[in-house]
Amino acid sequence: QSALTQPPSASGSPGQSVTISCTGTSSDVGGYNYVSWYQQHPGKAPKLMIYEVSKRPSGVPDRFSGSKSGNTASLTVSGLQAEDEADYYCSSYAGSNNPYVFGTGTKVTVL
Amino acid sequence: EVQLVQSGAEVKKPGESLKISCKGSGYSFTSYWIGWVRQMPGKGLEWMGIIYPGDSDTRYSPSFQGQVTISADKSISTAYLQWSSLKASDTAMYYCVRYGFTMILNWGQGTLVTVSS
Numbered sequence A: 001q002s003a004l005t006q007p008p009s010a011s012g013s014p015g016q017s018v019t020i021s022c023t024g025t026s027s028d029v030g031g032y033n034y035v036s037w038y039q040q041h042p043g044k045a046p047k048l049m050i051y052e053v054s055k056r057p058s059g060v061p062d063r064f065s066g067s068k069s070g071n072t073a074s075l076t077v078s079g080l081q082a083e084d085e086a087d088y089y090c091s092s093y094a095g096s097n098n099p100y101v102f103g104t105g106t107k108v109t110v111l
Numbered sequence B: 001e002v003q004l005v006q007s008g009a010e011v012k013k014p015g016e017s018l019k020i021s022c023k024g025s026g027y028s029f030t031s032y033w034i035g036w037v038r039q040m041p042g043k044g045l046e047w048m049g050i051i052y053p054g055d056s057d058t059r060y061s062p063s064f065q066g067q068v069t070i071s072a073d074k075s076i077s078t079a080y081l082q083w084s085s086l087k088a089s090d091t092a093m094y095y096c097v098r099y100g101f102t103m104i105l106n107w108g109q110g111t112l113v114t115v116s117s
Helices: none
Strands: A009-012 A018-023 A035-040 A047-050 A064-069 A072-077 A086-093 A100-102 A106-110 B003-006 B010-012 B018-025 B034-039 B045-052 B057-060 B069-073 B078-083 B092-099 B104-107 B111-115
Touching: A009 A018, A018 A086, A018 A106, A035 A064, A047 A064, A047 B104, A072 A086, A086 B045, A100 B045, B003 B092, B003 B104, B010 B018, B018 B034, B018 B092, B018 B111, B034 B078, B045 B069, B057 B069, B078 B092
Parallel strands: A009 A106, B010 B111
Antiparallel strands: A018 A072, A035 A047, A035 A086, A064 A072, A086 A100, A086 A106, B003 B018, B018 B078, B034 B045, B034 B092, B045 B057, B069 B078, B092 B104, B092 B111
């Protein structure tokens, strides 16, 4: 099973929006509404930002939003702030035998 | 408070065996899947496998099947990741994670494994 495909990098100025894509197949992203997104700052463990495509855990700012169309999920960060500069990874459920797969990761830079 | 506390950093030689641990607390250990995630230096996250401590049902990523063994001892709320013969390419940070089925709810602090002759 291959990793989900994300762009290596994305950037935006403070206050702007950035959208990161996550492309899989009908066996993972397209087959289930179980896409989650994780933020990782350097030297830290990742943190859950979005689950089940578009739900936000308690404490995550509403500047973070998720969506999905077909085999591609997206994470949008609106009103970019300096602290949003981090690596972002998507993940999807992929069935009971090989349940999960991560994306390749996207480095978001705040210009 | 839910916590996943992992064992400390390890430095090993190629060919040696290793078992690292992850102790869960603050929740029902037998009711949630525990997984392991690898992050090689400067690289992305890779899903390795998961175990359900309640019945020891274990699933592996095809990339890691046969390369590692995941186990759990529910009597002490601890999950394990082990290698029988380490390679230099096993050098990485390893995270244990608690799954809420559709997403990772909690991450351990990570265990850095360095394999070098």
